[in-house]
Amino acid sequence: MILKKQWSDKMRGCMIFKRLSVNPPRGIESETYLCNFSLLRQRMLLTVLLVSGLSGCSLFGSKEPEKVPPPISPQLRDVPYSARDFKMEEPRRRVFVLPFLYSLGENPGAISQAARDGFVDQLVRTRQFVILNNNDLASDFSKMVDESLEYNISEFLSQAEKTGAAAIIEGKVLEIRARKSGDPVGVFRKTQVRVDASIRIRVISASSGREILNVARTNTIETSSTSVGANEPAANWLDQDPSLVREAVSKGFQALVPDVTLAVRKLAWEGRIAQVNGDRIYINAGRVSGLQVGDILKVLDQGEPIFDPATGVLIGRAPGRMKGTLEIVNYFGQDGSVTVVHSGANFQKNDVVEMY
Numbered sequence: 001m002i003l004k005k006q007w008s009d010k011m012r013g014c015m016i017f018k019r020l021s022v023n024p025p026r027g028i029e030s031e032t033y034l035c036n037f038s039l040l041r042q043r044m045l046l047t048v049l050l051v052s053g054l055s056g057c058s059l060f061g062s063k064e065p066e067k068v069p070p071p072i073s074p075q076l077r078d079v080p081y082s083a084r085d086f087k088m089e090e091p092r093r094r095v096f097v098l099p100f101l102y103s104l105g106e107n108p109g110a111i112s113q114a115a116r117d118g119f120v121d122q123l124v125r126t127r128q129f130v131i132l133n134n135n136d137l138a139s140d141f142s143k144m145v146d147e148s149l150e151y152n153i154s155e156f157l158s159q160a161e162k163t164g165a166a167a168i169i170e171g172k173v174l175e176i177r178a179r180k181s182g183d184p185v186g187v188f189r190k191t192q193v194r195v196d197a198s199i200r201i202r203v204i205s206a207s208s209g210r211e212i213l214n215v216a217r218t219n220t221i222e223t224s225s226t227s228v229g230a231n232e233p234a235a236n237w238l239d240q241d242p243s244l245v246r247e248a249v250s251k252g253f254q255a256l257v258p259d260v261t262l263a264v265r266k267l268a269w270e271g272r273i274a275q276v277n278g279d280r281i282y283i284n285a286g287r288v289s290g291l292q293v294g295d296i297l298k299v300l301d302q303g304e305p306i307f308d309p310a311t312g313v314l315i316g317r318a319p320g321r322m323k324g325t326l327e328i329v330n331y332f333g334q335d336g337s338v339t340v341v342h343s344g345a346n347f348q349k350n351d352v353v354e355m356y
Contacts, residue, residue, distance in 0.1 A: 090265075090269050090290070090355060091269050091285065091289045091290035091291055091355065092127070092128055092129055092130045092288070092289050092290045093128065093129055093130070093166040093167065093264045093265065093267065093269060094129075094130045094132055094163065094164055094165045094166055094271075094285065094289065095123075095129050095130070095131060095132065095165060095166060095167045095168070095169055095264060096131075096132050096134060096136075096137055096156070096160055096165055096167075096168045096169065096206075097116060097119065097120055097123070097131055097134070097169045097171070098134065098137075098141065098151060098156075098168065098169065098170045098171070099112065099113075099116060099134065099141050100112040100113070100115045100116040100119075100170075100171040100172060100173060101145065101149055101150070101151070101170075101171070101172040101173070102115075102172070102173045103149055103172065103173070103174055103175070111173055111176065112173055114243075114246040114249065115171060115173050115199065115246070115249040115253075116171060117246065118246050118249050118250035118253060119171055119201075119249070119250075119253045119257075121250070122250065122253050122254055122257045123257060123260070126257060126261055128261050128264075128265070129261075129264070130285075130288055130289050130335065132163060132165055136159065136163055137156050137159050137160060138155070138156070138159075144156070149172075150172075151170055153168060153170070153204050153209065154209065156168055157204075157206060157209050160206040161206050161207055162272065162350065163272070163284070164270055164271040164272045164284055164285060164352075165206045166205070166206060166207075166264055166267045166268075166269065166270070167203050167204060167205055167206055167212070167263075167264050167267060168203070168204045168206055169201065169202070169203050169204075169260065170201070170202045170203075170204070171199065171200070171201050171202075172199065172200045172202075173197065173198070173199055173249065174198040174199060174200055174216065175196075175197075175198040176195065176196070176197050176198070176248070177195070177196045178193055178194070178195050178196075178244070179193070179194045179196075180192065180193055180194075190224055191224065192222060192223075192224050193222065193223050193224065193244075194220060194221075194222045195220065195221050195222075195223070195244050195247075195248045196218055196219070196220050196248070197218065197219050197220075197221075197248035197249050197252055198216065198217075198218045199216065199217060199218075199219070199249055199252050199253070199256075200214070200215070200216040200217075201213065201214075201215055201216075201253075201256050201259075201260060202214045203260060203263050203264060205267055207267075207270075207316060207317055208314060208315065208316035208317070209314050210316075212263045212264075212266070212267070213259060213260060213263040215256060215259060217252050217255060217256060218252070219248050219249070219251050219252030219255075220248070221244070221247050221248045221251065223244065268354065269354065269355060270352050270353065270354050271283050271284055271285035271289070271297075271352075271353045271354075272284045272350055272351065272352060272353065273299070273347060273348065273349055273350060273351045273353060274336065274349065275349060276347055276348065276349060279340060279341065280338055280339070280340065281326055281338075281339045281340070281341070281347055282332065282336055282337070282338060282339070283297070283326070283328075283336060283337045283338075283339055283353055284335075284336060285335060285336070285337060285353075286331045286332070286333070286334075286335045286336045286337040287331050287335065287337070288334065288335035289335055291328055291337050292328065293328050293329060293330065293331075294327070294328060295327070295328045295355070295356075296325050296326070296327055296328075296342055296355075296356040297325065297326045297327075297328070297339065297353040297354065297355065297356055298322055298324075298325050298353070298354050298355075298356045299322070299323045299324055299325065299326060299344065299347055299351050299352070299353055300319065300320035300321060300322050300323065300351065300352045300353075300354065301320040301321050301323060301348075301351055301352070302317070302320050302350070302351070302352060303317045303318035303319050303320040304317065304318050305317050305318075306318055320352060322344075323344045323345070323346060323347060323351065324341065324342070324343045324344010324345060324347065325342040325343045325344060325356055326339035326340065326341060326342055326347075326353065327339055327340055327341075327342040
C-alpha cells in the first residue's frame with residue numbers, strides 16, 4: 001500500500017510536470033521537486049488572494065473626489081404654475097408709494113408713517129399691485145420736498161421708469177382735527193372724541209409724468225375716553241395719537257383705493273430686461289407681479305421722449321421698435337422670471353417688455 005501511494009504521488013507529480021512542460025533539475029528527485037513546486041504554488045495563490053483583498057479594500061474604502069461647486073447664477077424657484085388670479089387678465093402693476101407728507105403738527109413723522117402704512121395695507125389687500133422699495137428711488141426724500149411741502153415728482157420719473165414702475169403714488173395728510181363732545185361732568189368723566197382726517201392722494205404716470213388722479217377726502221371717526229376729575233385728555237394729544245390717526249386715515253383710504261386702482265389699471269403694464277446671459281434672459285418681474293410660466297412677452301427698445309413744443313412739458317414716450325418675443329420658463333429671486341427667446345434677436349439690458 002505504501003509503495004502504491006508513493007508510486008501514485010510520483011505519477012501525479014510527473015503528470016503536473018508534463019502538463020506544465022517542466023522537468024525536474026538534474027540531481028533532484030521528482031518527489032522533492034514536486035513538494036517544492038506545490039509549496040511555491042500555495043505561496044503564489046496566497047499572494048494573489050492578498051493582492052485581490054487589498055485592491056478590494058482600496059476600491060470600497062477610497063474617498064470620492066471633491067465636487068467642484070457650480071458657478072454662481074440666479075437661483076431658480078420651483079413654484080406652482082398659476083401666478084395670477086382667475087379674475088386677473090394682466091399682471092399686477094408695480095408702483096412706488098412715496099413717504100406721506102404732513103402739512104401741520106409737531107410730530108409729522110409718526111402721523112405720516114401711520115397714514116402710509118394704512119394705505120399700503122389696503123393696496124396690498126386688493127392683490128392688484130406690487131409695492132416697490134422706495135430706496136430704489138432716493139435715499140433722502142426730505143431733499144425732494146419744496147417749500148410748499150410738495151414733492152418735486154420730476155426728480156423721480158427717470159429712475160421710476162427704469163424699474164418698470166407704472167405709477168408713483170403720493171399721499172398727504174392735510175389736516176387732523178380732534179374735538180370733544182358730551183358733558184364732562186362728574187368724577188369719572190366719559191368724553192366722546194371726534195377725529196376728522198383730511199387727506200389727499202395723487203397718482204402720477206411713471207412713463208409720462210402726467211397726473212392721472214388727484215382726489216382729497218375728509219374722514220371722521222368717533223371714540224370715547226374716560227378721565228378722573230380734571231385730568232381729561234387734551235385735544236392736541238388726541239390729534240397726535242397715531243392709533244386714532246391710523247384708524248381715521250385707513251377708513252378714508254378705503255374709499256379711495258377703488259379710484260386709485262382704476263386709475264393705475266388704465267396704464268399699460270411693462271417690465272424691463274435685467275440681464276442677458278447667453279440663451280437665458282432675465283426679467284425684473286416674476287410670479288409676484290403675476291407673470292406665469294408660458295406667458296409670451298414682446299420686447300421693445302426704448303422709445304424717444306416727446307415734448308410739447310409750446311410748453312416744453314413731457315407728453316410721453318413714443319412706442320419703441322419691436323425686437324421680438326420671449327417665453328417665460330421659470331422664476332428666480334424674489335420677483336424675477338427666466339425667459340428664452342421665442343422670436344427675434346438683439347435683446348439688450350433695460351429693453352422694455354410688455355404682455356404679447
